[in-house]
Amino acid sequence: MKSLFSEFKAFIAKGNALGMAIGIVIGSAFTSIVNSLVNDILMPPLGLLIGNVDFSNLFVSLNGKSYSSLKAAQSAGAPTINYGMFLNNLISFVIIAFAVFILVKLVTKYIMALEPKAPATKTCPYCQSGIPEAATKCPNCTSDLPAEEVTIES
Template structure:
């Protein structure tokens, strides 16, 4: 059983998956920082110095100023600002993955093959150059193909 597990763990697919998960987690942290630390502050400034992470609906009668204070006090809230941050986070990750997959697919596309240099003689079926007007094997006249 240990031998089978080792073979599974060392297989290329399992290693690729592990590397992808680790890189994805690190990439997620970068995108979260981009959203919370770079994009949201200017957006909040444009909307009147509003901090989106502190936009919430208090579901109790106890007044609180921030989400952190509400959580510390155990007050139920609807944190729509954090939800908005997470939506932007998701859209950036999805767009980044889309761009990455698009570039990889572009690299994977097969190159278009060059046009054929020869064709078959209609009478003897020998290979003749595309622009030939006579077959060099059977000397029959063939229509030349312009390239």
């Protein structure tokens, strides 16, 4: 048991666990912002365009009775399929997935910009080995390299 606790302590002390915890907290906050965007800003005008439909109140009662609202059906204990809430959650998911996609693209672009570029090389016409572009003598076969016979590779 002591070994398990010490392994857990070592795991928590690692930077990866802390970074993961921070990501979860920020993700949770981001999710609440996206949910508010969907429920409070996007869905009301969309419902108005469709004909004063409140998506969060769209449901099917499985007991065959009719209810004026989802809250009324739930208060009565009726089993319901809440497809309006599903639509809200689906739209939230698409927005979050798109935001993550954009974030990954930006981070990848940033990381690629920070990576050092590989130096340009050329091929030795005598031994066909790759050498730095500025070389005037091949370090492999020690041949003098005439400028007009050198081909540049990328």
